[in-house]
Amino acid sequence: MSTNEFYSLKVNGVDHHVSDAWIGESLLYVLRERLGLPGSKGACEQGECGSCTVFIDGAAVCSCLVMAASAVESEIATVEGLNADGTLTDVQEAFVTEGAVQCGFCTPGLVMAVHHLLDENDSPSELEVKEALSGNICRCTGYGRIFAAVDKVVAVRRGALS
Amino acid sequence: MPVLIAHTISEATEILAENPDATILNGGTDLMVEVNFNHRHPSSVLLLRNVPQLREWSIDSSQQTITIGAGVPYAAMETGAIAAAVPALAQAARTVGSPQIRAAGTMGGNLGTCSPAGDTLPVLSALEATIHLSSQDGERTVPFGEFMVGPKKNSRLQHEIITAVTLPVTGNRQGYSKVGVRNAMVISVASACFAIVDDTPRLAMGSVGPTILRAVKAEKFLAEATKDLDNISDEIAREFGEIASTEARPIDDHRSTAQYRAHAIKVLASRLAVRGTAS
Ligand SMILES: Cc1cc2nc3c(=O)[nH]c(=O)nc-3n(C[C@H](O)[C@H](O)[C@H](O)COP(=O)(O)OP(=O)(O)OC[C@H]3O[C@@H](n4cnc5c(N)ncnc54)[C@H](O)[C@@H]3O)c2cc1C
Ligand code: FES
Numbered sequence A: 001m002s003t004n005e006f007y008s009l010k011v012n013g014v015d016h017h018v019s020d021a022w023i024g025e026s027l028l029y030v031l032r033e034r035l036g037l038p039g040s041k042g043a044c045e046q047g048e049c050g051s052c053t054v055f056i057d058g059a060a061v062c063s064c065l066v067m068a069a070s071a072v073e074s075e076i077a078t079v080e081g082l083n084a085d086g087t088l089t090d091v092q093e094a095f096v097t098e099g100a101v102q103c104g105f106c107t108p109g110l111v112m113a114v115h116h117l118l119d120e121n122d123s124p125s126e127l128e129v130k131e132a133l134s135g136n137i138c139r140c141t142g143y144g145r146i147f148a149a150v151d152k153v154v155a156v157r158r159g160a161l162s
Numbered sequence B: 001m002p003v004l005i006a007h008t009i010s011e012a013t014e015i016l017a018e019n020p021d022a023t024i025l026n027g028g029t030d031l032m033v034e035v036n037f038n039h040r041h042p043s044s045v046l047l048l049r050n051v052p053q054l055r056e057w058s059i060d061s062s063q064q065t066i067t068i069g070a071g072v073p074y075a076a077m078e079t080g081a082i083a084a085a086v087p088a089l090a091q092a093a094r095t096v097g098s099p100q101i102r103a104a105g106t107m108g109g110n111l112g113t114c115s116p117a118g119d120t121l122p123v124l125s126a127l128e129a130t131i132h133l134s135s136q137d138g139e140r141t142v143p144f145g146e147f148m149v150g151p152k153k154n155s156r157l158q159h160e161i162i163t164a165v166t167l168p169v170t171g172n173r174q175g176y177s178k179v180g181v182r183n184a185m186v187i188s189v190a191s192a193c194f195a196i197v198d199d200t201p202r203l204a205m206g207s208v209g210p211t212i213l214r215a216v217k218a219e220k221f222l223a224e225a226t227k228d229l230d231n232i233s234d235e236i237a238r239e240f241g242e243i244a245s246t247e248a249r250p251i252d253d254h255r256s257t258a259q260y261r262a263h264a265i266k267v268l269a270s271r272l273a274v275r276g277t278a279s
């Protein structure tokens, strides 16, 4: 086992230095425990729940399955970086107004997954929404309010609602 | 730095020759689960994710083949030109895990792990794919049937990396289906790929044996039962499924029972024989 590793990660456009890490540490662990970015949540650490979803070079992936030290050449974006000034994005706003948040544990991952979906597809069908969010597990809401939040963002972005 | 990042295939094979104990990392969707749960403690890691060559694919129209780099993520196989050339592969790719898993996971990793439940593997078996391996000693190709040699066992040598897979573009019907407890995020309980290649039916079965199994008796039955493979009667399809299920060698485990798996193969095989998408 190797220890005393030093490397840098670019997260939300900022370089962060990591030291004294073991190479097997996941990006999720490093974000939360070493870089003070606890927005990404860890529930399963095996890729099943999606609560740790981040963007690596634009792809939405589970940060628990990314070896942190392997991401040194990548652009990492986390929920903290969505709106750098700390205000809510339209997706976060819709989660609040539509009641898509109960305990909130799944929310950061879902917000990332919804942003990713709507960046690629501005008018997804019901099936496309369900498929796009199938990697994010929510134990509380029953998903109805989450789908309502997605619909709301789609409508607002189309200018149908304000 | 014990995470060794390669940017070309030759750099990767050189790193592996110098660090024979390095663990190969691609999408990480298999490896990191093992690391997170302390089943594996790599001392050094060779990262392939940043090798652009491994993320390329190309169609050879004179040979009627497609070669897909080992680092192409599933997400890139689900739609577009790869899906049009090998629809069964696209169908298999779409069943893998979730969008997050498909954005990271690769066929190279599926082959590296070589689980009998690996979703691309029945497709590679039915289409008799060729696996490309590279090392400091040069390149070699291995037919899929000789690549997977047991559950989670393959014939890759320690100092080789899997670089690509070549598949025929058949221009004929093919399809992949799997049975699991739900639609998303499920490891198959039984799976099958049906394809017509050179006017011959082929059926490969996953999760029902130590390796991917070819249903050779069922294939032979179907080839003899009809000359019109585009219009297989329900009766012939049923018998095809029944024969295939006798060729499965399933076991009872935490995911299902042998009996259910054999039944699932019967249903999958007979359905695929009449469905399937033309490539
Ligand atoms: C939540 C979840 C759901 C999943 N669902 C499915 C599913 O439905 N179907 C399915 O088939 N799989 C599933 N998997 C397993 C996994 O996603 C696949 O096996 C995937 O193809 C692995 O690819 P990877 O690039 O992530 O591999 P990695 O984890 O990077 O590597 C896997 C193994 O292959 C070796 N390896 C990787 N690339 C190469 C190479 N180029 N040359 C030599 N060796 C190599 C590695 O050393 C390692 O041993 C799931 C995994 C998770 C976490
Ligand atoms: S913690 Fe990463 S998917 Fe659950």
Ligand code: FES
Pocket (backbone or CB within 6 Å): A100, A101, A102, A103, A104, A105, A106, A107, A137, A138, A139, A140, A141
């Ligand atoms: S709100 Fe509690 S898990 Fe989704």
